[in-house]
Amino acid sequence: MKLSTSLFAIFWFLTTLHSVSAQTCFNGYFKLNSTYDLSRRQIFSTLASNVTTHNGLYTTELGQNEDRIFIIGMCIPGTEPQHCSDCIKSTSDGLLRACPNETVGYAWPDVCMVRYSNISFSGSAIMEPSQNVSNSKPIGVNLTLFDIVWEELMLRTVTAASSGSRGSSGHKYYAAEVAELTPFQTIYSMMQCTPDVSSGNCEFCLKETVRDYNACCRGHIGGAYVRPFCFIRWDLYPFTEAFNRANSTSEDGKTISTVAIVGIVVPIFVILVVLAVGLLVCRRKKQYQNIKVQGGDEITTTHSLQFSFKEIETATDNFADSNVIGRGGFGVVYRGLLSNGTEVAVKRLSKTSGQGAQEFKNEAVLVTKLQHKNLVRPLGFCLEGEEKILVYEFVPNKSLDYFLFDPIKQGELDWTRRYNIIGGTARGLLYLHQDSRLTIIHRDLKASNILLDADMNPKIADFGMARIFGVDQSQANTSRIVGTYGYMSPEYLMHGHFSMKSDVYSFGVLVLEIISGKKCSSLYHIDEFSGNLVTHAWRLWKAGSPLELVDPTIVDSCESNEAIRCIHIALLCVQEDPADRPMLPAIVMMLTSSTATLHVPRAPGTFLSSRCDSVSNCLESTQSKSRSIPGSINDVTISALDPR
Incomplete structure (x- = not known):
């Protein structure tokens, strides 16, 4: 049964979403048979075995100066070693064929990922170029019902994947979730980020990717969207081994022995006792913990959302009157253009705000986390001196x-x-x-x-x-x-x-x-x-x-x-x-x-x-x-x- 399920999944993937694994090459060229070329081939020749022997995740670098190359290879947690090795091998070979002399490239099928560059990308939040693919056949159910279930599942998967908690596989950013669409249909969702980015950047990338996928492919049956450091995939069948294992849990559960049951129940009881004691301690330290959560744990996310005042000044042409697009009791709204070409709306709050600096930062981060296709998207904020500024997506057609x-x-x-x-x-x-x-x-x-x-x-x-x-x-x-x-x-x-x-x-x-x-x-x-x-x-x-x-x-x-x-x-x-x-x-x-x-x-x-x-x-x-x-x-x- 498992074999037939796997064969069906592979067949479906090949016939509907094959292009998601297409290679992306960009950012300059190198000479064939150069030191950089030979280093790339050398690493790729052993990458599959290195990934499988390092529990599905392997990063390395080779060379000096302009000939230096950085490479990462990884498989989704729980992938069978042979399946992982085959995916890494075929993906590496595909990059060699598709990017014969490009200095940067990546490919991300739904089982594994390979990326290389002549510049270190560790911690980089570069989100382009990207790819998307979907089965354009209509979903076949009430689209409003589908939107509600799909969006809740996406939000839940983003939250789980970007939490940063390491599972037994050692992968920080990964989640596979399911949701019932109808009594006869289930939606399967999987998301992953590379482990070198921050939790905040992972969350932002996944949310942006979900939003962009929804904009292009809403209502399609299954799809995927890939970026250099994050990936989403969903479908109406269990397309990875992780879902197959989840489905088989209930079937195998009937054979669990009494010893196994005791082995499960006793640790749970101990954990509950420890949690009860911990709650008593937490109540006494509640105020301190709240301050630490707001001022500490959010810093990673805050850093990725914060603009400098200089950036905002440049974007709005020093808050030129010609860029004013609105005024209100909270301040003035300007049209702006960021250095990457993104148009934004900049709300410069009046200096009568009652918020202190840390309070403003905490509240701005909370609001920035509110993401929905029918809300104006908050992009970040600026906090320097008395300046408190919010940055939003620019919506072109006015109100x-x-x-x-x-x-x-x-x-x-x-x-x-x-x-x-x-x-x-x-x-x-x-x-x-x-x-x-x-x-x-x-x-x-x-x-x-x-x-x-x-x-x-x-x-x-x-x-x-x-x-x-x-x-x-x-x-x-x-x-x-x-x-x-x-x-x-x-x-x-x-x-x-x-x-x-x-x-x-x-x-x-x-x-x-x-x-x-x-x-x-x-x-x-x-x-x-x-x-x-x-x-x-x-x-x-x-x-x-x-x-x-x-x-x-x-x-x-x-x-x-x-x-x-x-x-x-x-x-x-x-x-x-x-x-x-x-x-x-x-x-x-x-x-x-x-x-x-x-x-x-x-x-x-x-x-x-x-x-x-x-x-x-x-x-x-x-x-x-x-x-x-x-x-x-x-x-x-x-x-x-x-x-x-």
Whole structure:
């Protein structure tokens, strides 16, 4: 049975993902039969045996000065020695053929890896050139369900692989994980980094690679993506021996003897006793340990994320006014260009931040770890003197409001794009609320905080700013009301109560804006009654004509059933009682499954219509708590972060 499984795996690999092992050659040339050429051939001739005799990992160097060559060869942990040797041999031979006189090259099939260079790459975080390959056949299941399971598995595998803990094989950065997709399908995932890089660089490389793979090959059946020091591979069958061993564990377990059981149970009992004692000691040293974790263990990651002030000055042309792309309560945002050609957005925080240097660094690192395709990607930070700066990916298509509320540009947002923006925003918000390492309440979700990438995919911006800026967000009640009027839930605007349901209310308002192409603050006069977008949508719903809410520019081309369902979901999100609003997992399910049952909405909660005669009167009651302007409590983002 094991033989047939192995043969099937090899056949599948050869027929679907063979190009992942293609050799990559770059960075200059050497003369054939030169000292460098002969040294490379000499090392390659014995590399397979050296890797297998060194427990699957071998690094070496040979030569002097310009003739010096550095080589690494490794196999995934647990690979059978003969299988490992065969892979290293074929990969080395392939590099000799494909890179006859190139000074740098690597190849990384899913069993082994070989890399050589004329420059030491130990600890180097060079991520290019890269390769990807996938089976373009559709996955064959609900894509939203697949995305949720796949992304959770990828995040779990990245975390396990980049933890830096050494297994019995001695390999620091490696993980093989599984997740059930359906009762009949399982996703298998494997990731690895070379052992010479830091844990932070390994994590960053794997996350970037997952993101890039998803951008090119989302929904395909199986795939791989390789870089000079990190590798990811996933499929719907156990493509490595590690998965075969995991599957056989339950079968072989029936033959475990009583002695073996005792041998397992007794050490576990001893470990539990030791852990119990350790917990008592840890409680006494909790404060000290917290300081050490924040100031010590994060340093490796922090170093890889930190930019110098000189780099930022150069990137923004010394913070030129011509590069300003936004201003807010937290500071000014500049467009920048890094030395490697990467466009970035640079948020230079105002000097009124309440954070100390170490606190800012800790919070910036936490936020930088939040990675999702529907979030604007944090790249790092700068901390020098009084300067506190955050660096983000540059999103080219500006914000949603730039298109949505412009009579000319809103035509570029057809129904398909609007529906995609609604779904993507929901998935990003679900990640912030439930799937990230922290529970994050955005508290200022609005059209101007939804950025659009080159393909018009949504990315939520300005999450996590509260902790970075030093605002106390430890309580679910606040006397400092911050956010944007019209998007804020009644309980938050009236009493300062915020929760995940506050973001749900904002999301409902945003959905109504996306469908109608109108701002939430727009006033409607019907039958001598004035109301905003929420109350207008409710009246149309009660009258049985919800499609009258749809933007006239797309009303003829939109899917009416989808539009009505989105309006229905939005009205559920803006319910008066927070308990009546759905949570994000339910919202995502309702958006993606036409069979999901939707409750009948009640009259929505609108602060304007039920409690105030005018916006200015509403705001007067909060003036003693927070400085405000008509129509906006504070046009900046405040987010609440609490450890899970």
